[in-house]
Amino acid sequence: MTVKVLYFAWVRERLGKAQEEIELPPGIDTIGQLMSWLADRGEQYAYAFERPQVIRAAIDRNHVRADARIEGAREIAFFPPMTGG
Amino acid sequence: MTVKVLYFAWVRERLGKAQEEIELPPGIDTIGQLMSWLADRGEQYAYAFERPQVIRAAIDRNHVRADARIEGAREIAFFPPMTGG
Amino acid sequence: MRTTVRLQREPFEPAAEAAKLSAGRTDVGALVTFTGICRADENGAAITALHLEHYPGMAEAEITRHVEEACTRWPLLGATVIHRYGRLLPGENIVLVVTASSHRQAAFAAAEFLMDYLKTRAPFWKLVEKAGGPSWVEAKAVDDAAAERWSKPAPLR
Amino acid sequence: MRTTVRLQREPFEPAAEAAKLSAGRTDVGALVTFTGICRADENGAAITALHLEHYPGMAEAEITRHVEEACTRWPLLGATVIHRYGRLLPGENIVLVVTASSHRQAAFAAAEFLMDYLKTRAPFWKLVEKAGGPSWVEAKAVDDAAAERWSKPAPLR
Numbered sequence: 001m002t003v004k005v006l007y008f009a010w011v012r013e014r015l016g017k018a019q020e021e022i023e024l025p026p027g028i029d030t031i032g033q034l035m036s037w038l039a040d041r042g043e044q045y046a047y048a049f050e051r052p053q054v055i056r057a058a059i060d061r062n063h064v065r066a067d068a069r070i071e072g073a074r075e076i077a078f079f080p081p082m083t084g085g
Numbered sequence: 086m087t088v089k090v091l092y093f094a095w096v097r098e099r100l101g102k103a104q105e106e107i108e109l110p111p112g113i114d115t116i117g118q119l120m121s122w123l124a125d126r127g128e129q130y131a132y133a134f135e136r137p138q139v140i141r142a143a144i145d146r147n148h149v150r151a152d153a154r155i156e157g158a159r160e161i162a163f164f165p166p167m168t169g170g
Numbered sequence: 171m172r173t174t175v176r177l178q179r180e181p182f183e184p185a186a187e188a189a190k191l192s193a194g195r196t197d198v199g200a201l202v203t204f205t206g207i208c209r210a211d212e213n214g215a216a217i218t219a220l221h222l223e224h225y226p227g228m229a230e231a232e233i234t235r236h237v238e239e240a241c242t243r244w245p246l247l248g249a250t251v252i253h254r255y256g257r258l259l260p261g262e263n264i265v266l267v268v269t270a271s272s273h274r275q276a277a278f279a280a281a282e283f284l285m286d287y288l289k290t291r292a293p294f295w296k297l298v299e300k301a302g303g304p305s306w307v308e309a310k311a312v313d314d315a316a317a318e319r320w321s322k323p324a325p326l327r
Numbered sequence: 328m329r330t331t332v333r334l335q336r337e338p339f340e341p342a343a344e345a346a347k348l349s350a351g352r353t354d355v356g357a358l359v360t361f362t363g364i365c366r367a368d369e370n371g372a373a374i375t376a377l378h379l380e381h382y383p384g385m386a387e388a389e390i391t392r393h394v395e396e397a398c399t400r401w402p403l404l405g406a407t408v409i410h411r412y413g414r415l416l417p418g419e420n421i422v423l424v425v426t427a428s429s430h431r432q433a434a435f436a437a438a439e440f441l442m443d444y445l446k447t448r449a450p451f452w453k454l455v456e457k458a459g460g461p462s463w464v465e466a467k468a469v470d471d472a473a474a475e476r477w478s479k480p481a482p483l484r
Contacts, residue, residue: 169294
């Protein structure tokens, strides 16, 4: 399964990219598992995801928690806590 | 002691006057006593003060309760509950 | 602190009043503007006009005292209260409260505090003109309850 | 119900947006306008500009959903949210929330609800430019606490 992954704010800066297409390997079922798997992809990923507990996620533009299942997702986003308003 | 007494809203309408100078008789020490005394002054006063518990008062432009002492007051006002804003 | 309290017959301009609190400064992060408008109905009955009576000597002094109290309770950078009196038509502005602060909680809380006060304790009385003849607006228990919440010491949210 | 949600780089005009909610109608009794303004300091440090990043696909949909939720919770006659993105200078407006209702409590509560939401859950991120280099603004616990109070069913005050 291929999914579009978006990064915002300092997650984007640490990775040096705003988005990419990712082919999900088998066994990666939740947002939390995806963050662990991404953190192992290299130095920049390790830096971006070094504190997964502070990173927020959205699936198809809805906020989700780390235990959310990603099956069927078309667009997944990772970002720091929001600071709008 | 002579005091200026002001009336507002339906208290004023029922009395047919907005203000008057009143020579306070001895023994009238509080706002509540003044209301009872005023209610005995005639038909219009009786009508205006028929429900003294709903009438609000101010002494020298400060809200006071019925048990407030009026000694030294220069200006006393009676009016219904406020409906500003 | 920029504070303004004005009672007037004439209309006011909410945007211009709000702009005065933030113009030329960069410490205001939050500006709350409340505008109270004359509606065309009172408890379901159509009204043709509203008459606002006030206690001229007392109203301005009382409102000023409450603006000062708001400035003590919350870290405000400015506050404006304008209240009209006389005859107003539906759609016309009645009252304006503007509060400025670095942070939104203070601006919101102070604006609500001032409006709750104006509704229940400021010496103003409303008479409505309607088909069956004029009648005085009755004070609402819900407004007293709203005002009551400020009688406890204010938590700085 | 008149609702507007807009994300834009361009400045907005708070007074004109507020007027749209009450113009030509006589059922609006209360209009609350909140304007969030870029301050010249962030936690005591002078800043030269603010960059607002957002998640374009999600932000508008999320805000719209919350405006709809506000309309369910309170008897609103209109609601407007405008949020800017891009580079903003101190003194410039960042965000506007306007709520219109027959009664003030609904208008105040809905405006606070929307601002608390925008501060904590809308996908926007602030980067400040300052002397020591740029830095991302950290989320504040006080904002989370403010947003949390709406997770209980809303009492209609």
